[in-house]
Amino acid sequence: MADIAAAPRRRRRRPNLHLLVGGSLLGLFVALAVLGPTLAPYDPMAQDLFATMEPPTAAHWLGADQVGRDILSRIMAGTRYTLSIALASVAAAALIGVALGSIAGHFGGRVDRAVTGFVDLLLTIPNLVLAIAIASAVGSSPTGLTVAIAASFVPSIARLVRSRVLELREEDFVNAAVTIGMSPWRVLARHVLPNAISVIVVETSLLAGQAVLVGSALGFLGLGVQPPAPEWGAMLGASREALEIAPHLVMAPGLAISLLVFAFNTFGDGLRDRFDPNMQQR
């Protein structure tokens, strides 16, 4: 049946491995964040001073930490902190970034210059310095950490959205909407933003990976959650002096962070492959 084989076939989407692997890993982490404390074999705060720095055993699969808490349970319970800080900061950054970027791009002129100036100003404040400033002013807290990370992500989202909106503004369907007398806000909400969503989704999923990393780095430096909460970065920071004698203390949170960043990045890559028109032409 050569004629059938030769017939033009609909181009089939290649199975998206990135999306599959990233998505299922993320799903696992989300499940852990929700169920972690209930699934954990031990109370993540329960101490056993006679098991301090115990290497992995049948009782403690990933060993015990400096005050004898089960590391596996702490990693499981800690997923909640890391994931919620990452998601909250990215969500906040996306909300503010999209608002600023689309207003700047859509309205142009003086509005554009003012908003862009503000965004550039934000770009000059390193998230580390901001997080330390917030921590010393109001004490370390997950909220302060979230604000610091979000503030550092706003510029990249705002700039991306602005350029996409500038592009869309010249499209015929937008011009048509303007011509029939739609209000500028309505045009933005109904015609421009829906077409910018794919870039926003891809960008935020990639930023989420970065948020995990920045959040853990700040936790490592002692900012963020208060002890004895089992945040991964803080676990890493608290154990670094014991690296030589009890490497398992550092290994577990290090791997957990790597895996979550990997999940977000792979998922983001998958999303980009799916949505980015340039990638589909391959």
Next chain:
Amino acid sequence: MDRRHFLGLTGAAAVAPFAQPVARALAQSAPGTITYGQSTSIVTLDPAQGAFSNYPGGYEAALCLFDRLLDFDADMKIVPGLAQSFQLASDLKSITLKLRPGVLFHDGTPLDAAAVKFNIERLMDKARNPTNRPLWDPVTAVETPDATTVIIRTGAPYAQLPNSLAHASGSIVSPAQIAKVGEKGFAQAPVGAGPFEVESFKPGTELTLKAFDRYWGGKPAAQKIVFKFIAEAATRISALRTGAVDVIDSVPVQLVQPLTQDPNVTVLRKPGLRPIGLVINLTREPLADVRVRQALNYAVPVETIAQRVFFGFAKAPDSPLAFDTVGHAAVGKSTFDQAKAKALLAEAGWKPGASGIVEKDGKPLKLDLYAPDGLFPGDIPVAEIVAASLKQIGVDAQISKIEKGAYWDQLRQDRAGLKWDLAMFGFNPSNASGLYHMESLFKANKDDAGRPDVWNVGRYRNPKVDAALAAANADADPAKQNAALAEAQKLVWDDAPYIWLQVNENVSAARKSVSGVEVWPIVFTVVRRAKA
């Protein structure tokens, strides 16, 4: 930053703090040179104008650079220094010192009675010397009958005057240098009469001292001493093992074991004088009841903390003073007894309430526990253990980890500004006097509403303790002085204004090629008599 680099960075984040500065530790020491990798940086070198900072790094350098009228040996006994003899008057209101003749400062000017008078008056001046006030406030006058005799007078009997003169803040500086560089310039260009003089000084990074040829005590054993600031413990240790430095301080106890296996390294340990504890805020109503405070003490397994968290490099205390402090008396015992703790709470009216937390008049016993990260050995893990232990007797202690730089200020607030109920603290009696220690921590403040006079931050107030301390200060007989001090310790211990935790050992290390490094009980690692 490219997102594809993030993954690699995650792994690097765990390793970076150890790997990076090791590369910087390049050159091996030249013969006769001792390189000391310090955990704190040296920023200023002036006994007045804010004193040697940072503590203890600046003080350790000061002990090489300056001499004092009197001195401490490695066991904190007072020995002659620039004064070859001294006589404390029987009324304890003056001291007569006979200076060593012919002593020169590094700049060649003579160290005579006039120079000493200049120095003491500078230390007395609150404007020029705002720190270490408890040591210098009692001094009222200096007299110089002749060029080698100095009489220092105090307003009230003050038995600790020799301790003040031997303390590093009593360092004698060159008046000619102050005239030359000014009051503010001296901290960066110090001139003393100690065994070493400054060769180069990069504040915050490195200080190089060279032997002073005309030192009165003969040429020192080492030709040069280099102080290098290395913040990270693991980096200090690898610098020592590779020979990039010869001496390091502040070895974390969990890293001692691997270090003892290195054939080129000697671990130096010395029990400290700084008892760590949690100050109890006595202005809080529930904590004003001594039964509650005793219950908190019974709830914490101090012995187990010393063994399991500090690997035996710490001991449970038996007094508000550390074991080796002059005047220490064993007045109590740390006991872990949860049943007794619960009974004491019940006696004070605290009954088990919802979710296991005790209540009184419907209010749960909830305490804010402040702890710094990295100021005291194992501070956060210990705070976590305390919080978990208190939970077991039904006390809800919430930890607030406070940034190191902001911590002292949070402690020394006026009464209205106190935000903590329990706060980790340890006082280091740097003049080696138990009396000074007790007075700094437990003498009633002049005004409890204002900022504490010294370190009585929990607002402890017991007239009997004040009377015992005053008696100790007025008695020239050491036996009677110690008896009064012992009484004060007993009273304080029984009042439990602290949750007494542990007394740590100071652990330093040196390469076997270097001898004569001293670890003093007051956290100083002293290299002035070391030999390469």
